[in-house]
Amino acid sequence: MTSTRDADWMARALFLAERGRGGTGPNPLVGAVVVSPEGVVLGQGAHRVAGGPHAEPLALDEAREAARGATLYCTLEPCCHVGRTPPCVERIASAGVRRVVTAIEDPNPRVNGAGHAWLRAHGIVVETGVCEGAARRQNAPFVTWMLQGRPWTILKTASSVEGLVGLAGRRVDLSGASANRWMHRQRAWIDALMVGAGTVLADDPALTARGAFRRRPLTRVIVDWQGRLPTQARVWSTLSSGPVIMVVLASAVQAAPDRYQRLAAQGVQLHVHDTRDLRGVSERLGQSGVQSLLLEGGPGLQQAWLDAGLVDWVQWLKTPVTLASGGDGVPMVSAVRERLASDSTRISLARVGLGDDVLVEGQA
Ligand SMILES: NC(=O)c1ccc[n+]([C@@H]2O[C@H](COP(=O)([O-])OP(=O)(O)OC[C@H]3O[C@@H](n4cnc5c(N)ncnc54)[C@H](OP(=O)(O)O)[C@@H]3O)[C@@H](O)[C@H]2O)c1
Numbered sequence: 001m002t003s004t005r006d007a008d009w010m011a012r013a014l015f016l017a018e019r020g021r022g023g024t025g026p027n028p029l030v031g032a033v034v035v036s037p038e039g040v041v042l043g044q045g046a047h048r049v050a051g052g053p054h055a056e057p058l059a060l061d062e063a064r065e066a067a068r069g070a071t072l073y074c075t076l077e078p079c080c081h082v083g084r085t086p087p088c089v090e091r092i093a094s095a096g097v098r099r100v101v102t103a104i105e106d107p108n109p110r111v112n113g114a115g116h117a118w119l120r121a122h123g124i125v126v127e128t129g130v131c132e133g134a135a136r137r138q139n140a141p142f143v144t145w146m147l148q149g150r151p152w153t154i155l156k157t158a159s160s161v162e163g164l165v166g167l168a169g170r171r172v173d174l175s176g177a178s179a180n181r182w183m184h185r186q187r188a189w190i191d192a193l194m195v196g197a198g199t200v201l202a203d204d205p206a207l208t209a210r211g212a213f214r215r216r217p218l219t220r221v222i223v224d225w226q227g228r229l230p231t232q233a234r235v236w237s238t239l240s241s242g243p244v245i246m247v248v249l250a251s252a253v254q255a256a257p258d259r260y261q262r263l264a265a266q267g268v269q270l271h272v273h274d275t276r277d278l279r280g281v282s283e284r285l286g287q288s289g290v291q292s293l294l295l296e297g298g299p300g301l302q303q304a305w306l307d308a309g310l311v312d313w314v315q316w317l318k319t320p321v322t323l324a325s326g327g328d329g330v331p332m333v334s335a336v337r338e339r340l341a342s343d344s345t346r347i348s349l350a351r352v353g354l355g356d357d358v359l360v361e362g363q364a
């Protein structure tokens with residue numbers, strides 16, 4: 001039987017799992033805690049990096065002989081297949097653990113309940129579903145990628161008081177220093193960042209993660225169907241900071257093959273599509289291992305991505321900047337304002353002050 005105590009220990013395991021954020025892809029975040037029948041923590045662990053040790057053996061190593069008869073709390077169903085490390089279920093059984101409590105089943109088809117079944121078949125008491133919602137949210141990129149074959153996607157936008165995101169053809173800085181630090185921290189764990197051609201033409205952004213440590217290079221994705229971007233755009237010169245993927249139509253490549261050969265020779269990865277189908281773009285990114293995607297702009301691409309049903313989470317950074325526009329203001333995606341209106345019941349809202357800016361975020 002599960003109890004509040006179980007939820008408390010699971011909360012600790014979820015907290016530990018966060019240590020791996022940004023480092024475990026394509027694996028999930030996992031945290032584990034070994035607790036004695038008297039309620040004493042005997043060991044804890046987190047999966048920190050793909051190819052590195054799993055959370056369960058780390059926690060069991062720490063507990064040593066004391067793990068016999070103990071309970072193991074684990075944010076995800078333990079693995080039962082040989083990957084880069086031996087199966088955790090065998091290690092759990094040989095450690096003499098009496099009871100295993102997990103938050104969710106592993107959606108990986110190689111596990112998918114088989115880990116729980118293996119443990120039960122070996123006489124271990126298994127309970128699952130403790131803090132299930134929090135665990136699903138924590139591993140949303142992994143779960144979405146496993147089940148839908150596409151990246152879990154955040155739509156992020158910053159707006160002026162008037163609800164504008166910029167002025168046509170000109171670069172405008174809206175967010176303050178504190179919001180910029182938050183933005184770069186987010187860029188530090190996300191797998192890939194994506195913008196449309198209109199944004200690169202207007203702002204010429206570098207699209208790198210600055211002032212925050214990244215375990216793995218950040219992938220940048222530019223949707224430029226017609227190949228409108230100039231060869232001197234800053235993003236092409238940032239290949240040493242991580243991969244750059246250009247999403248382009250086959251017809252554009254056929255019209256100017258030399259240009260694309262040069263870009264490919266420079267190291268730009270071309271994702272060539274026959275149509276402007278964004279689900280196809282998203283799935284192709286999923287095939288390239290992108291599990292989490294941050295869609296930073298602009299509104300044209302964001303609206304199209306929303307229309308295609310590919311947005312999972314929305315972030316709206318409201319700034320106190322006023323933009324005196326003479327009709328050249330670029331409006332934010334109106335659906336973002338509607339979805340994040342405070343009276344909306346469809347989403348879980350969170351609001352946080354970042355200097356003079358306010359971040360409102362929630363489920364799409
Ligand atoms: N404040 C902020 O948070 C923020 C962030 C980023 C940008 N901005 C501002 O936003 C402005 C640029 O925004 P924008 O809307 O003009 O350009 P954009 O969103 O950067 O680019 C539009 C892209 O979406 C593609 N697209 C549009 N509709 C589509 C559909 N139905 N299916 C598939 N693809 C589709 C376009 O294709 P084509 O290649 O065929 O045109 C283009 O590549 C700039 O002023 C920039 O400063 C503000």
Ligand SMILES: [Zn+2]
Binds near residue numbers: 079
């Ligand atoms: Zn494992």
